[in-house]
Amino acid sequence: MTEKTWIGKPVKRVEDARLLTGRGAYIDDHPPVANLFHAAIVRSPHAHARILGYDVAGARALAGVAGVITGEDVARHTRPFAVGVTAPVHYYCAATDKARFVGEPVAVVVATSRYVAEDAADLVRVHYEPLPAVVDPERALEPGAPVLHEAVGSNLANHRRLVYGDPDRAFAEADVVIRERFRFPKYGSTPIETYGIVARWDALDGVCTVWSNFMGPFIMHPLTARVLGLPENRLRFIVPPDIGGSFGIKSLIYPYIALVALASKLTGVAVKWIEDRREHLLASSTGTDRIAYRELAAKKDGTILGMRFRWLDNVGGYIRSPEPGCSFRPTGNFVGPYRFQHLEVDASTVMTNKCLTGPNRGYACGHLYFETEGMVDRLAATLGLDPAEVRRRNLIPASAMPYRSPTGGLYDSGDYPTAFEKALDLAKYAGLRREQAKARAAGRYFGIGLALAVDPSVSNMGYVATALDPQFRAKPEYLPKSGAVDSATVKVDPLGRVIAILGTTPQGQGHQTVVSQIVADELGLIPEDVTVVDEMDTFTRVWSISSGTYSSRFGSVGTSAVALAARKLKAKLVEYAAHLMDIPAAELEFRDGAVRRKTGKGPSYTVKDLAGRAHWNTDSLPEGMEPGLQATAVFGFTVARAVDAEDRVNSSNTYGFIAEVMAVEVDPETAAITIVKYVTVHDAGTIINPMIAEGQIYGGALHGLGGALYEELQYDEDGQCLTGTFMDYLVPTASEAPTIDIAHVESPSPLTPLGSKGLGESSSMTVPAVIANAVSDALAPLGIRITELPMTPSRLHALIKKARAT
């Protein structure tokens, strides 16, 4: 047993002094190689256009220009990226035949400075034949709609119908059936630091080294190597110690890695590209916009029998891996925290002339719960039941844990009813309802929203195969996929201080702090004794294709690897001490930073003692013991299995829980929404550092608020992006942050050595649901129910005006 002296404490972040005093080491801070050149990317001004040719003479002639790379070079020297579906979509790192969204890269200019590169980029002439564009996913599937990929023949990139249980019977037996159409907006994360890449392709040793703020999953490394025609051990990815936020968005930097690497190869110089904000808004990555048709079947008492989901997920101009994760990432938790067993999911992935998509904090769960929780509230309203009561009647009880969901998820632990009641208590739910009654009587729009969510963490790489047909997966040549793995090394230096080495690509989450807490507890030290080096380098770190920090991974998989490495080391220390003391190892234990007899009597050996001896005098080691005091552990979840023939998959490895209550008031004149109360209760198993957990919850909540109230990448009918600057793409700032009452319930995961689960996405997946429900409740006297986000005051005003007129 490990004593928990540091785990669970709000230990101050060791990163902050560095970051707050401007000493962070980000991709743009220090040129890792001399004589850097700079890239500017020429981008398509058209949403859809055939590329007829390029005229780069003017750009090449400009003083300081090292070279211009066009789509022709891309087609000649690279391969398309593998996509996650069988449709023949040829996705290259830049447009080769057609441009399919505004901002798509069509050429790259490399020059002595970014200024010169941009001047030259202005001189690149691309001859286009503009084509009609389509941006709406339903329109895109209509006959006669412009087709983006001729080889595919339509704009449908993928379609799956998944059936669990017997949904038809559930609907046939239902007392009530509820239907609704929802629209979820396209929004991203806008990390403060944009994408950044430095690539040096060395013609002599054939190694291409790429420094970038890529954050995994490292599956993209072999994919990129293949695109560039490189063996994997000739492509080196290095990630600087600091990344300025990502929230999933930076996993999609990989096409640019290929593009900048190619630019380096063809120009023979080291090339740096730092994405600017306009590029980021036009052409980095966002979540999908989705049109969802939902059906819910229930009994009169509120018991949910089954659901039907019909989704159209809009992935933009190309389906880019890991899409269509937008539909399948939450497969294991499709049913959320509810007991119902019958589900039909009809998932279409549609390509339109918008920028491309990928994971965005909460990947697909913001969409999922916005719809599901909205449906549960509609059920309550239809039956005249309190929405809290309807939820109570459907929750999976604590006694059912661990719970196998009908879609294959293994909910490892939790007590949903307790966490939910805690949220209701904290919010003084009954009091809020009384306040609402008073407000309504006075003609005010006061509403209360609830939202519950199963919070999945640590994606099982195998879920992506849910996109494929079971028949396809059954072919002998098909290789099943699964896994969620990370590694850590802990080593003790000759004076007994510890260095922990990881490659988890932290983006500001505080991994160094958390690792030092874990190692300190495991080895009986204080966090200051532990130096944490968390820098990814594919040539030197032990990594897997699932490595990286995404899908709330670190709190569960990275921390487990650290704990296991420390335990391995501890075991070695005990064995070594046993040899020195000439006592059987079984009679010894590691306690309070030293190896001692279990009886407590006799001599003891501290870590420092043992370290000195082991390093200075290898002769003192027992026979057969490897010299040196270090241990590397690779932790992998064994519950991460490949998707089965019935489309069931444990798509994540640990599952937390979120229960939220929000009260809002809507100004009847301006339609402005004020958050009066917001309570969020989380169960993420063991909380390692409550302060860091709180920071994640705040960030997640604000991110969710962005999608619910402010953020939307908007396009006009011709596919022109209307939100290309921060004047038009509004993100919530500190001034918009509500007060949040946070509480935790701790149901340790049986699957991780520390019992911890992930928490990084947290309320980003519930806030759209809870605030939409609260606003719907506020406007219920007018008969308004929110079906679309973001709820801008202008849109709300239109709804209110229409409702009052009828």
Add this chain to the structure above:
Amino acid sequence: MKPAQFDYHAPTSVDEALALLQRYAGDAKILAGGQSLVPLLNFRLSRPAALVDLNRIPALAYIKEEGGQVRLGAMTRQRTIEFSPVVKERLPLLGEATRWVGHLPIRTRGTIGGSIAHADPSAEYPAVLTALAGEVVARGPKGERVIAAKDLFQTYLTTSLGADEILVEVRIPAMPAGAGYALEEFARRHGDFAIVGIAAMIVRQGPRCTVARLATAGAGPVPLRLRAAEEILERDGLGEAAIEAAARRAAELVSPDGDIHASADYRRHLTGVLTKRAITRALGVARG
């Protein structure tokens, strides 16, 4: 997002600056606080041959009271206005409006001359200038001229200032002692340009309204003085019905455009709502 090449000049006097503007014959841009111009340069939406930087001309930054007006040098920073005792005393509406302009770092650089010359119809200063019937002083090769607010703003981001002219001073009549005032604004986030803003000043004598001043931000291509609404108050007094009527009239007077932040209909609606709120709040602080 790097600007195209330009020459850079930092004159130390207005005369020198004027000479530079003439030299570039319309192809030079004046740089004040840079908070609006620099983004335009970086997006290459503006590609002047030269920048004429006014930041080294100390004579352009001052606030003084003269001839019943408060006179502000064009290069007076918004942040200075926020804390100016003269503004607090004699032009409190301008002081209140300042706190709605962007965020602290922006106000630290941004100038009153720049804000007015830029003529963003959603900006607060042009609304205040219009409400209080202020004027600006422009200097050009042919000397000085005074332009009234109503003749200054032509349409979105366009004024009647010539390319060879410099806005050197902003003049706003000092507010009568005891005047009530308010700037009501609705924006999607704190610090954003207004979706709609209403600048109001009320001078009252008991229940009578002797002077009403109302102007918009964000409700059309230029700030609009809501004279017909003012007249209702000056005629019918400051009772609830009169205020309602003025607010309704205000909404009829504007012809806003819709954009991605707000529909034209919503802006018109907000004009009425905010006019009522602005008058009501102004009334609350009016003495007399």
